[in-house]
Amino acid sequence: MKYDHINIEKKWQDKWEEKGVFHAENNSVKEKFFALIEFPYPSGQGLHVGHPRPYTALDTVARKRRLQGYNVLYPIGWDAFGLPTENYAIKNHIHPAIVTQNNIARFKKQIQSLGISFDWSREVNTTDPSYFKWTQWIFLQLFKHNLAYKKEMSVNWCTSCKCVLANEEVVNGVCERCGSEVIRKVKSQWMLKITEYAQRLVDDLDTVDYPERVKAQQKNWIGRSTGAEVDFTATTGDTLTVYTTRPDTLFGATYMVVSPEHPYIEKWTDIIENIDEVRAYQQEAAKKSDFERTEMAKDKTGVMIKGVRAVNPVNNTEIPIFISDYVLVSYGTGAIMAVPAHDTRDWEFAKKFDLPIIEVVKGGNVQEEAFTDCATGVMVNSGMLDGLSVEDAKVKIKQWLTENGKGKEKVNFKLRDWVFSRQRYWGEPIPIINCPCCGYVPLDESELPLELPMVDSYEPTDTGESPLANITEWVNVKCPKCGKDAQRETDTMPQWAGSSWYFLRYMDPHNDTALASKEALEYWSPVDWYNGGMEHTTLHLLYSRFWHKFLYDIGVVPTAEPYAKRTSHGMILGENGEKMSKSRGNVVNPDEVVAEYGADTLRLYEMFIGDFEKSAPWSPDGIRGCRRFIERFYNLTSNIIDSDEIRPEMESAFHKTIKKVGEDIENIKFNTAIASLMSLINDLVNKGVTREELRIFTILVDPFAPHVAEEVWETANLGEGMVAEQKWPEYDEAKCKDETIEIAVQVNGKIKAKLNIAADAENDEVIALAKADEKVSNAIGNMKVVKEIYVKGKLVNIVVKP
RNA sequence: GCCGGUGUGGUGGAAUAGGCAGACACAAGGGACUUAAAAUCCCUCGAACCACAAAUUCGUACCGGUUCAAGUCCGGUCACCGGCACCA
Numbered sequence: 001m002k003y004d005h006i007n008i009e010k011k012w013q014d015k016w017e018e019k020g021v022f023h024a025e026n027n028s029v030k031e032k033f034f035a036l037i038e039f040p041y042p043s044g045q046g047l048h049v050g051h052p053r054p055y056t057a058l059d060t061v062a063r064k065r066r067l068q069g070y071n072v073l074y075p076i077g078w079d080a081f082g083l084p085t086e087n088y089a090i091k092n093h094i095h096p097a098i099v100t101q102n103n104i105a106r107f108k109k110q111i112q113s114l115g116i117s118f119d120w121s122r123e124v125n126t127t128d129p130s131y132f133k134w135t136q137w138i139f140l141q142l143f144k145h146n147l148a149y150k151k152e153m154s155v156n157w158c159t160s161c162k163c164v165l166a167n168e169e170v171v172n173g174v175c176e177r178c179g180s181e182v183i184r185k186v187k188s189q190w191m192l193k194i195t196e197y198a199q200r201l202v203d204d205l206d207t208v209d210y211p212e213r214v215k216a217q218q219k220n221w222i223g224r225s226t227g228a229e230v231d232f233t234a235t236t237g238d239t240l241t242v243y244t245t246r247p248d249t250l251f252g253a254t255y256m257v258v259s260p261e262h263p264y265i266e267k268w269t270d271i272i273e274n275i276d277e278v279r280a281y282q283q284e285a286a287k288k289s290d291f292e293r294t295e296m297a298k299d300k301t302g303v304m305i306k307g308v309r310a311v312n313p314v315n316n317t318e319i320p321i322f323i324s325d326y327v328l329v330s331y332g333t334g335a336i337m338a339v340p341a342h343d344t345r346d347w348e349f350a351k352k353f354d355l356p357i358i359e360v361v362k363g364g365n366v367q368e369e370a371f372t373d374c375a376t377g378v379m380v381n382s383g384m385l386d387g388l389s390v391e392d393a394k395v396k397i398k399q400w401l402t403e404n405g406k407g408k409e410k411v412n413f414k415l416r417d418w419v420f421s422r423q424r425y426w427g428e429p430i431p432i433i434n435c436p437c438c439g440y441v442p443l444d445e446s447e448l449p450l451e452l453p454m455v456d457s458y459e460p461t462d463t464g465e466s467p468l469a470n471i472t473e474w475v476n477v478k479c480p481k482c483g484k485d486a487q488r489e490t491d492t493m494p495q496w497a498g499s500s501w502y503f504l505r506y507m508d509p510h511n512d513t514a515l516a517s518k519e520a521l522e523y524w525s526p527v528d529w530y531n532g533g534m535e536h537t538t539l540h541l542l543y544s545r546f547w548h549k550f551l552y553d554i555g556v557v558p559t560a561e562p563y564a565k566r567t568s569h570g571m572i573l574g575e576n577g578e579k580m581s582k583s584r585g586n587v588v589n590p591d592e593v594v595a596e597y598g599a600d601t602l603r604l605y606e607m608f609i610g611d612f613e614k615s616a617p618w619s620p621d622g623i624r625g626c627r628r629f630i631e632r633f634y635n636l637t638s639n640i641i642d643s644d645e646i647r648p649e650m651e652s653a654f655h656k657t658i659k660k661v662g663e664d665i666e667n668i669k670f671n672t673a674i675a676s677l678m679s680l681i682n683d684l685v686n687k688g689v690t691r692e693e694l695r696i697f698t699i700l701v702d703p704f705a706p707h708v709a710e711e712v713w714e715t716a717n718l719g720e721g722m723v724a725e726q727k728w729p730e731y732d733e734a735k736c737k738d739e740t741i742e743i744a745v746q747v748n749g750k751i752k753a754k755l756n757i758a759a760d761a762e763n764d765e766v767i768a769l770a771k772a773d774e775k776v777s778n779a780i781g782n783m784k785v786v787k788e789i790y791v792k793g794k795l796v797n798i799v800v801k802p
Numbered sequence: 803g804c805c806g807g808u809g810u811g812g813u814g815g816a817a818u819a820g821g822c823a824g825a826c827a828c829a830a831g832g833g834a835c836u837u838a839a840a841a842u843c844c845c846u847c848g849a850a851c852c853a854c855a856a857a858u859u860c861g862u863a864c865c866g867g868u869u870c871a872a873g874u875c876c877g878g879u880c881a882c883c884g885g886c887a888c889c890a
Binding site: 626 | 826829842
């Protein structure tokens with residue numbers, strides 16, 4: 001019997017929607033389960049087969065949880081602001097809003113053809129004013145709590161997008177999005193103080209269930225380090241503070257280095273004897289991008305500042321001060337004490353400039369190379385620290401510094417504040433008015449949403465100003481505070497804004513008096529299970545945790561963390577094992593797969609292709625096995641034994657499969673869950689299937705291949721209603737066990753025979769049986785038995801000696 | 803350089819409180835059905851030895867260790883992937 005996937009899948013998709021079986025209830029006494037996927041950016045390319053992998057995975061979980069009686073919220077929406085849409089709009093002279101609308105329509109049609117159990121009644125769209133009203137509202141709260149501020153600073157500027165980028169968006173010195181060169185540009189930017197939350201963003205990772213690799217990457221990115229600030233006194237009388245993680249090596253500091261941007265250079269202009277040389281070096285450094293500076297890391301450059309020296313507070317030694325671009329202005333204090341004996345960078349610099357190298361931790365040959373692997377060493381040449389371990393020396397010197405007013409313990413982070421403005425049209429306008437008298441004045445909340453003006457030209461400008469700046473009728477307003485002439489902020493928010501809180505909107509998507517009602521937030525928070533890509537670990541995931549913590553602090557949301565559990569899917573690669581991309585020509589469009597094999601086959605294959613957390617290459621051959629499974633399942637309906645019971649000989653197989661499939665789904669081992677269903681169906685095809693067996697099997701298949709499950713349910717008349725309305729079967733642990741089992745018998749670890757024994761047979765009994773076996777006794781021969789081991793249900797090992 | 807991960811048949815991948823390596827599937831080969839093909843069904847399928855079978859030996863990147871027993875644990879090496887990187 002041929003399986004007509006085209007008509008059957010359409011039929012059930014319509015029925016599900018008609019009955020609203022996937023709609024979540026907001027006022028339910030049932031236990032809730034909130035499953036979340038990263039909502040897609042509706043690009044012009046449409047879906048490729050990588051998109052459905054996470055959607056299907058959580059759909060499998062969501063469908064199973066519904067069958068288990070949970071009130072499941074599994075929503076979707078569109079992260080639709082952003083540059084690709086805007087660039088496409090500019091090129092083709094279509095308004096980005098129209099482009100967005102078209103792309104969404106296409107994405108929606110594609111996704112709906114997959115039969116994912118999304119609650120479409122809660123669809124959100126970040127570009128919808130009723131949505132971004134609340135994105136702007138959150139920004140205003142951040143502003144009011146001094147977490148949003150404007151700052152003149154050197155920023156990453158993409159020469160092609162003509163737009164500022166966050167540090168996170170610069171990859172290897174080029175724009176993450178378009179691959180163009182990124183240069184430094186000094187601009188006034190809106191910033192968000194994510195650094196204020198750095199410590200909590202690290203600490204609270206202990207309270208959530210994320211994969212270790214995700215936690216590690218976030219910690220790495222936040223880059224917490226503990227050390228000390230040490231005050232050196234310059235010969236000018238100024239205090240020059242450095243940050244170090246190795247205060248124990250203070251006696252080994254033979255010179256200092258300040259970054260080219262350090263403010264003391266200005267201050268000391270008249271004192272520095274070689275100021276021209278210093279200035280020239282500053283200018284050279286300023287020309288280089290951050291990337292160039294780090295690329296040339298190997299070769300240290302710098303200039304000694306003549307006329308000023310610094311005094312080491314522990315031994316009053318005068319040491320020289322250099323400027324060098326290997327010291328970054330943006331980290332610590334922008335100045336370091338250099339300990340060449342125990343730091344590779346300082347060592348290289350000291351060698352180049354012929355500076356003294358003093359060993360302060362015993363163990364290496366510091367004239368040959370820096371001895372950095374010295375955490376367990378002993379202090380030397382260090383006055384009061386001599387003889388102490390590195391660990392103890394750290395404690396003692398910090399104490400000394402504090403007591404003598406020469407420094408203090410200090411924690412530093414690599415994380416920097418979030419550059420939040422973009423000089424583009426297609427983003428949320430920042431709801432701030434710049435008044436010459438009152439400064440930055442927040443728009444009154446009653447004026448939200450502040451919508452984008454409809455314009456003809458939204459091309460970026462070369463001057464670095466937002467295209468909104470040219471629209472004078474929009475820009476020029478009266479100051480809400482003093483009523484005088486003022487101007488709107490013309491920068492827009494980055495794409496990360498709308499996606500930093502979208503999961504909250506799903507809880508109550510049509511609310512127009514709050515981002516979501518208190519009741520909805522209380523009931524649905526936190527997200528129970530969030531699946532997404534590793535590429536968002538340091539961007540979206542960190543940003544949204546930051547916003548959520550802020551919303552928690554001001555009493556808007558009930559939990560400190562937004563996501564209780566996070567999982568990550570591997571990519572679907574092209575047939576050639578490379579990442580799918582248009583330029584590589586290895587993109588597989590799900591539409592074609594759905595047309596040829598059906599959505600169920602695609603879903604099943606995406607889950608069967610391999611370990612969900614690892615990437616796997618697409619195989620046009622591999623998918624055929626999944627289609628075969630669907631057909632074998634469908635054809636079971638013509639092989640039914642008229643019985644409403646599980647046959648005794650099938651009992652353990654069914655109980656085991658129920659257990660395995662259920663556990664594997666929760667543990668994201670979809671591939672082995674499907675393998676166990678395949679094993680069972682192979683048996684059923686041979687032995688036939690009773691009505692009850694088919695009923696159970698169909699429910700187990702449903703989370704993976706819901707259309708064919710419904711069709712089988714209906715065709716075989718297995719029960720009232722749809723499969724989607726049934727109860728997930730329970731298993732009985734006692735019935736998962738077989739009465740007789742096969743064990744292996746080894747002699748000295750080599751398998752000699754297989755034995756069928758009763759599962760509950762005792763040690764002695766099994767060993768006696770094993771020894772009675774002809775092959776085993778031959779192997780033992782007349783050697784001496786020294787040990788007999790029976791591992792219950794697994795094997796026997798008889799250890800013999802000649 | 804630092805952090806994280808991975809390494810198993812022709813292929814995708816199973817198997818870790820240490821216990822029969824290769825489940826499940828794909829591809830390939832052989833057979834049945836068919837005028838033929840497709841589909842379907844049955845058989846074989848890590849390697850060596852061998853006419854064949856039985857038996858034996860080898861085999862989870864590499865070297866070594868612990869153990870009755872190691873893909874799994876420990877020490878070391880190599881390769882690849884991802885992230886970070888002059889962060890003091």
